[in-house]
Amino acid sequence: MGSRGRMLGQAHWSMPDQYDCVDIKNGVKVLKSAENPNHPSLPDISHTKGTKYLSLDKNGNFKQLRIYDYSGRPVIDIDYGVHTGLSKQPTLHVHTWKGGRDSGVRLFSKRDYKKYGKYLKGLIKDEWIK
Numbered sequence: 001m002g003s004r005g006r007m008l009g010q011a012h013w014s015m016p017d018q019y020d021c022v023d024i025k026n027g028v029k030v031l032k033s034a035e036n037p038n039h040p041s042l043p044d045i046s047h048t049k050g051t052k053y054l055s056l057d058k059n060g061n062f063k064q065l066r067i068y069d070y071s072g073r074p075v076i077d078i079d080y081g082v083h084t085g086l087s088k089q090p091t092l093h094v095h096t097w098k099g100g101r102d103s104g105v106r107l108f109s110k111r112d113y114k115k116y117g118k119y120l121k122g123l124i125k126d127e128w129i130k
Contacts, residue, residue, distance in 0.1 A: 019043060023056075026119050028065070030054045042066040044100075045073060052119060062123040065116065073100045078108060078116060080128065092128035 019042075023030040031042060031053050042053045046068040055064040067076040077095040083105060086093055092108035107130045113120070 025054055025123060026121055028052045028054050028119050030056055047072055054119075054123070056123075062120070065119055067116075073097065076116075077102075078112070078120070080124065092124060092130075 018034040019031040020034045021029045022032045029051075032055075042055050042064060043066075046053070048068075049070045049072050050068060052065060052067045054062075055066075057063050062080050064080070065076075065078040066074050069075045074097045076097065078092065079095065080092050081090050082088065083091065083093050086105065086107060094106055094108050094112055095102050096104050108128065109130055113129050
């Protein structure tokens, strides 16, 4: 099994990336791809049901928080970066997932911060919150 959560038979065209836990911030594991340390994304599926993972860039800056449901599928991604349709500048934004598919994107709000802020303390800047 790869740490992207797939068993060998579930891999579509290649083996999934392996990840290493390199740190823990606010009770959330910070993962880095063991095969490609510059790879920014997080596992598609988690066998640790209901978990959360963080991704930081090479300078230790926040890149992504992914929250999984109890079936191991992502339900929320909170990302910092440029997203077409939102802004030409980097923004903090939220992707919602349904049934394993990205179902929409919106800007991160103060309401989101109230809900997810405990995982983001010290990782995001106040000016990123709309």
